[in-house]
Amino acid sequence: MQDETYEPLAIEKKWQESWESANKFVPVGSDKKFSIVIPPPNVTGSLHMGHALEHSIIDVITRIKRLQGYETLWVPGTDHAGIITQLLVENELSEKGVQKEDIGRENFISKVWEWKEKSGENISTQMRKLGMSCDWSRERFTMDEGLSTAVREVFIKLYKDGLIYKGTRMVNWDTELMSAVSDLEVTLNPEKGKLWSIKYKTEGSFLTISTTRPETLLGDTAVAVNPDDERYKNLIGKTAIVPLVNREVPIIADEYVDPEFGSGCVKITPSHDFNDYEIGEKHKLEFIQCIDLDGKIRNEDFIPENLRGKDRFEARKLIVNELMKLEQLEKEEDYDIQLPKGDRSKSILEPMITEQWFVKTETLAKKAIKAVETEEIKFVPKNWEKTYFEWMYNIQDWCISRQIWWGHRIPAWYDEENNIYVGNTEQEIREKNNLSKETKLRQDEDVLDTWFSSALWPFSTLGWPKDSEDLSNYYPTSLLVVGFDIIFFWVARMIMMGINFQKDIPFKDILVHGLVRDSKGRKMSKSLGNTIDPLELSDKHGADALRFSLVEKASPGQDVPFDEEWTIAAKKFGNKIWNASKFVHIYTDGKETNDLSTIECEENKWIINKFDAVLDEFNSLFEKYKISDAYKLLYNFLWSDLFDWYFEFSKNLIENENHKSETMEVLNSVFLKSIKILNPAMPHITEEVWETFDDEVLISNKWPEKYNINEDNDGSVEDLKNMISKIRNFKATYQIKINTKLKIYSDIEIEDWFKSQFESLAKVEIQKDTFTPKEGEAVLHFHAGNYDFVLSAEEYIDIEVEIKKLNKKINEIEKSIEISNKRLENEKFMKNAKPELIDEEKSNKEALEMELSVIKETLKELGN
DSSP: OSSSSSOHHHHHHHHHHHHEEEEEEEOOOOOSEEEEOOOOBBBBBBOOOHHHHHHHHHHHHHHHHHTTTTTTEEEEBBBBHHHHHHHHHHHHHHHHTTTTHHHHHHHEEEEEEHHHHHTTTHHHHHHEEEHOOOOOOOOETTSEEEEEEHHHHHHHHHHHOEEEEEEEEEEEEEETEEEEOOGGGGGEEEEEEEEEEEEEEETEEEEEEESGGGGGGEEEEEEOTTTTTTGGGGTSEEEEEETTTEEEEEEEOOTTSSSSSSSSEEEEEETSHHHHHHHHHTTTTOOOOOOOOTSSSSTTTTOOGGGGGHHHHHHHHHHHHHHHHTTTTEEEEEEEHHHHHHHETTOOEEEEEEEEEEEEHHHHHHHHHHHHHHTTTTEEEEHHHHHHHHHTTOOEEOOEEEESSSSSOOOOEEEOOEEEEEESSSSHHHHHHHHTSSOOEOOOOOOEEEHHTTHHHHHTTTTTSOOHHHHHHHEEEEEEEGGGIIIIIIIIIHHHHHHHHSOOOOOEEEEEOOEETTSSSOOOOOTTTTOOOOOHHHHHOHHHHHHHHHHTTOTOOOOOOHHHHHHHHHHHHHHHHHHHHHHHHHHHHOOOOOOOOOOOOHHHHHHHHHHHHHHHOHHHHHOOOOOOHHHHHHIIIIIIIIIIIIIIHHHHTTTSHHHHHHHHHHHHHHHHHHHHHTTTTTTTHHHHHHTTSSSGGGGGOOOOOOOOOOOOOSHHHHHHHHHHHHHHHHHHHHHHTTTTEEEEEEEEEEOOOHHHHHHHHTTTTOOSSSOOTTTTEEEEEEEETTTTEEEEEEGGSSSHHHHHHHOOOOOOOOHHHHHHHHHHOHHHHEEEEEEEHHHHHHHHHHHHHEEEEEEHHHHTTTTT
């Protein structure tokens, strides 16, 4: 028995508990398989709108595949989020006056695990609240025992194959985290800075050199000019004196130098600049470090005493002041700069030469590039493969070591002579290398980049390195659903690792979604105050409403400018479904099963053919991952064709004993098949509604099939709808009460079914006569398909008043069209406006022109 009112929260809680306790998300054997892994959210986080969108898309696809009879697995899990999690626990400790160094590494790691056990289930609890049908019995964590084993196995194998090495290289160094970060974790922030022009002494003169980082002059080991720059050719091979440290350095020639930048001379600091590092290597220059890993000036004899130990930016001010005193600062000017910041700490990064672990990516990248080039892996939309290729064709070695404590500790040990031994455990290394207990070994202090373990996710979550049943059943996975912002971080690396370790691609298709933005198209951020909590929306309007509002708007690869009004509208849609279900119960409960192989009634043929066409189109869109378009199609069918039109037709048909049995069966069947299609997007309400009709749960049911009644519908039902709409619009336009019966005339033979529905729903009385108007009498014609009806206008409206109204309306519309034309002819508007705004303007103009045409036609008929 269905409740009177729709209460989404109560229904959702009931079904979430029911599905999970009955193991409905566990794969059920089939010869068709569909598997997908979740992009693991950070264990520290709460669900944000991006998660809600991504998970809703994955769940809709998974639920459809389950109904289509696939053995379906969606693997959930979370990422240990090395840097973020460590910072979070460090902050909690510091509030108690404790630093991680006070308690030591092992105790700190224990504290992180304590935090994880206490708060780490947050994300999965929230996902359950939104009805995500993951197999929770297979939930994984990137630091769990199995995945840790996989990480060590991969590291050891890559090291053995010469694809992991330890080297001294320049990296992006985070002075806050005291760790290297990868190039992909750097954000470039455009800011207003300064450009200082400094005078370096040469033989009897000065060279002016411009820099945005004067503190690095302490480590200068050369001055460079372009070899083709005539101004400085005579100085190449001579020397210059670096101010403050009075270091004599060579003046070298290099094509890298841009003669147009500043004076055309540049300072070379090989230890603190990526380009200078390359020049330093090429010209065999001295490498002098002047800034320490903590961002402070080093305590070295060559550095002036007043600068030693100072923060780099404090030192900058002191250096600029000193240069002014020495009259070696030529000028200081405003300058736009790109500041590199760490995406986690937000601190300004420092290029630094340090010893780190790297993955040689060029070899791994070749097969990963080929897999996409040959479309063994397909990006949807296809244009995102361009982003993938741009990075892969220019791939650099991947710095995988991080100087933090929380994470997968690098499985490498050193003896007292710094020989490196790589293996699973110290014991294994001693046995393998015949090292006695007297040989002291110490493990590498660094941990692996979080993305290293994430790169193994499609196969490590399925049990690798064990030869597990899940691995053979579900790898490669069928699909990856992912945001475009982690194509480099994660997607490319999974493809490289999957092909290298499984000799097969990790997934066949990559469905790329955009960002969820606010209703104005801005990125959501705390600073703008425009973030939306999906759980709050779910508590207000229901999980089904939130899911549907996201899925219906999320076209592949496109950003979603979210508005809460969408969720409110989706809840109203849920209410419509609820009331529609009650209607179907009222009119079909107690029905006998009826064979639908042949259909007599035109209205029933029409709705069945409509349903078949919608199902065909829906399936086609789904196969192309156009899920948003598919659910828009279903929404329009349900709201308009089924609920608004067919429900009205069916009431009249059921009152007729000749049509009752067939119509009850069609009404019940089409409604329930439609509910099945809606189920993946709104699983809770559809399951609740389904339960009132059927004992078997909907989640265990089958995807609907077409009726294929092979009975053509000649379009006369569409003509009927058109004619009813015209009469209703006429009444609304001229403020005639909806129940007023209009006399209309027709001299053609009207079928009984058409006449019955038309008179009932349009509230008209058809006169079977040829209408002959009196002289000067205004008449209106209503035409649709083969049907033509005439009405005496003067019986129902004041002609003169209406003509005045319509002429006034014409003037208003023509002014609006003129404004619209000016906008569309404005080059500035067409060049700068968003495409959707231009489309909206064009649609608005078309609607106005259509309205104008209808009014002019009406005036013509009214005799004006």
